[in-house]
Amino acid sequence: MIIALVEDEKDILNLVxxxxxxxxFNVKEFQKGEDFLNxxxxxxxxxxxxxxxxxxxxxxxxxxLLKRDDNFSNIPIIILTAKGDEVDKILxxxxxxDDYITKPFSIKELIARVKTVLRRYExxxxxxxxxxxxxxxxxxxxxxxxxxxxxxxxxxFKILQILLSKKGWVFSREKILEELWHGEKAVIDRTIxxxxxxxxxxxxxxxxxxxxxxxxxxxxxx
Ligand code: CA
Numbered sequence: 001m002i003i004a005l006v007e008d009e010k011d012i013l014n015l016v017x018x019x020x021x022x023x024x025f026n027v028k029e030f031q032k033g034e035d036f037l038n039x040x041x042x043x044x045x046x047x048x049x050x051x052x053x054x055x056x057x058x059x060x061x062x063x064x065l066l067k068r069d070d071n072f073s074n075i076p077i078i079i080l081t082a083k084g085d086e087v088d089k090i091l092x093x094x095x096x097x098d099d100y101i102t103k104p105f106s107i108k109e110l111i112a113r114v115k116t117v118l119r120r121y122e123x124x125x126x127x128x129x130x131x132x133x134x135x136x137x138x139x140x141x142x143x144x145x146x147x148x149x150x151x152x153x154x155x156x157f158k159i160l161q162i163l164l165s166k167k168g169w170v171f172s173r174e175k176i177l178e179e180l181w182h183g184e185k186a187v188i189d190r191t192i193x194x195x196x197x198x199x200x201x202x203x204x205x206x207x208x209x210x211x212x213x214x215x216x217x218x219x220x221x222x
Contacts, residue, residue, distance in 0.1 A: 004045035033057030043132030067096030134206035172217035
C-alpha cells in the first residue's frame with residue numbers, strides 16, 4: 001500500500017514516515033504541494049496524508065482539486081494539520097476529506113486511522129493497486145497501466161490474480177500451476193515462465209513488480 005505524505009515540517013514528515021514504514025506501508029514523501037501534484041501525474045497512492053499549511057499550495061485547495069477530479073476522487077485523504085478549530089474540521093470534511101487529525105497527534109492513533117480509512121475503501125472498491133502504476137479490477141477482470149487499459153489473456157490475468165492474493169508472498173511454479181488448473185492439466189513448469197514473461201511485457205513499467213525469486217518462484221514486490 002502506498003501512502004503519499006505531504007508535510008512541509010521535516011520533523012513530522014520523518015516521524016510519520018518512519019512509523020508508516022514500520023507498519024509496512026510504502027511511503028512517498030513530499031514537502032511541497034506542487035511536487036505532490038507532479039507525482040500524481042504518473043502514480044496513484046492508496047491514501048494521502050495531507051498537511052493544510054504548505055509553503056506553496058493550500059492543502060484545502062489540493063483536497064478540493066482531487067475530490068473534484070474523477071481520476072483521484074476515489075483516493076482517501078486524511079488531513080493533518082495544526083489548525084484545530086471546529087470550523088476547519090467541518091470544512092475539511094465538506095471538501096471531501098475522509099478524516100481529520102490535529103497536531104500534536106499520537107502516532108499510534110494516526111496509524112490506526114490510516115488503517116481504518118483504508119479498510120473502509122477496500123470494501124468499497126475492487127481495485128488492487130500495484131506500486132502506484134498498475135491497477136487491477138478483480139470484478140471486471142480489467143488491468144490498467146498508468147490509466148491505460150491493457151489486454152491480458154485469461155491465463156495471464158489468473159496468474160496476476162494468484163500473485164496478488166498475497167502481495168509479497170512467493171508462489172512456486174507448482175503452486176501457480178495448481179491454482180491455475182486445479183490438477184486438470186499436466187503442464188510443465190516452464191510454461192509459467194512463458195506466461196509471466198508475456199505478462200511482464202504487457203504491464204510495461206509495472207512489469208518490474210513481478211519478481212522472480214531464483215529457485216523458488218514468483219512474487220509481487222512493490
Ligand atoms: Ca505545515
